[in-house]
Amino acid sequence: MDALLFLTFAGIAVLCAINLVLQTHPISSALSLVGVMGSLAVLYLLLGGAFIAAVQLIVYAGAVMVLFVFVIMLLNAGAEQRRSRSSLSVWISVPLLFTFIILLASLIVSRTPPSAAVKFGEFTGGGVANVGRALFTTYLLPFEATSVLILVAILGAVVLARKEI
């Protein structure tokens, strides 16, 4: 059952990611990215990260993607014009990409211990209680630093969105 769920959602994630790169219209790309994020949330659940799966759906698939779709609609971004791209670059780059992925995968498979397996339900330390405890004890200083980061980001967004820039 674990393998079935993994293969299903991994397949959805990869197909949506390929669709993201191939689509010419930004809205189609944004919807594909939502698909990637949703299936990744399911994979986080399989890995025992209930909190991070919820945050993935709420923050990423919810807030960040709505921001993207807002900007696409605001700018009225149309489809990208197809420019005559040199076919040589496509013929070289796509096989190189596949070779790179295969090399990377063989490296990963040879380096990870074969006994390492993921079984749903064996690790339940990713709940809200455990994450919150680690966040407010061990990682308190980085957590406070992120609040400064978000403040700076808000200020930057406000300054950039003024009229006279």
Place this chain on the structure above:
Amino acid sequence: MPAEFTQILPSAVPLSWYLVLSAILFTIGVAGFLFRRNIITVFMSIELMLNAVNLTFVAFSYHLKQVDGHIFSFFVMVVAAAEAAVGLAIILTVFKNRATLEIDEINSMKL
């Protein structure tokens, strides 16, 4: 589910499958970053790469049976949200001044 079907598919997934999936997603993100010319799609490819890295963090967190990987991916999400806010504001300003989203035409900082 028939018995022979459950025998083919193992009940536990190897950890390397998650890492390979993460590598594939990251590579697709790099390809999108390099090939696309619409600045918003380039930005979304960056988000895809960040997501792929998060999957690696969570997978290793499972393997080591520690919660630290979840904290790291949480911080990555915070940084990605801040980056999206500022980046999209920059895109809006560029579009207001240049009226284009093509990254090839935004080249005034080129040598």
